[in-house]
Amino acid sequence: MRVIQPALYSSVILFSVLPSGYSAPLADEQLIRQQESQRAREAQLTPPVHDVRLSSKNVISEQIDFPDEIPCFAIRQVTLQPREKLPHWLPLQKLADQATGHCLGGKGINALMSVLQNRLVNHGYVTTRILAPKQNLNSGKLTLIILPGTVRHVKFTPQSGRYVSLLNSFPAKPGARLDLRDIEQGLENLCKYPGKTDHSLLEIIRHNQSANEGDRYASHG
CATH class of the missing domain: 3.10.20.310 (membrane protein fhac)
Incomplete structure (x- = not known):
């Protein structure tokens, strides 16, 4: 009797531990499904990130190999x-x-x-x-x-959205140097407007009165 009794207690203890051990994977699966659903909802609510860079910096050699010329x-x-x-x-x-x-x-x-x-x-x-x-x-x-190339005007076309603001969209102001980074920032700002479709068009029009003075027309769809 003394030998059998400890074995009986061991079997009871083992029986009480096993059910909770086997139920853990089910709880983990439920947690994983909840996390996946949460990520899916966040992806739907998060607007896509638009790449508005108009150009990338090119690595160009700046060491000049001057040619031999006559006359020079x-x-x-x-x-x-x-x-x-x-x-x-x-x-x-x-x-x-x-x-x-x-x-x-x-x-x-x-x-x-x-x-x-x-x-x-x-x-x-x-x-x-x-x-x-x-x-x-x-x-x-x-x-x-x-x-220097400067900005003469920044205008939206008549087809642009009614709630688009020039003041908040483009950093460059009339008379400022035309900087591609300002244009990219302006396009990025346009992408943030509610109800925007997936196209924003920009056209730089050279002004007739100056060789390097241009108007910028933006169309926000």
Whole structure:
């Protein structure tokens, strides 16, 4: 009797533990289903994230290999005017100084201007231009003109939604430098309007009175 009795108690204890152990997977499955349902509801309520980036930065070599040309002009100094029209942190002058000490002809000057232009575009100044005015290069001084692209007007087309606000949509204001990042921010803001469909169209129209002054027309569907 003394040997059998502990075994009986063990079987009773084991019997009381097993049912709760087998019921645990069922509870876990219910919890998983609840979590999946919750995630599905959140996905339906969360608006899709629209990629409004109009362009990505391209990795372009800025080391200029100037060609040998005849005739050419020995360049001692490159001046960018007016330099204050752009942010001071743009390394345009550093890029332009690559021409110092080289004998440049038309192809070399164009190569320098292309590198400067590409840097402007990569920073979002897609309508700002680098120009080479008529000048006497016998002095060894090369002058390049920065012609800033600015915003003249920001308008919505008649087909745009009635509740779209220009004030809150586009960061750039008339007279400001046209920056691609501001346009992307404006498109992102348009995507947040209630009832918006999946298309927002933007058109930049060059103004006739200035080579680098443009109107921006946005259509919010």
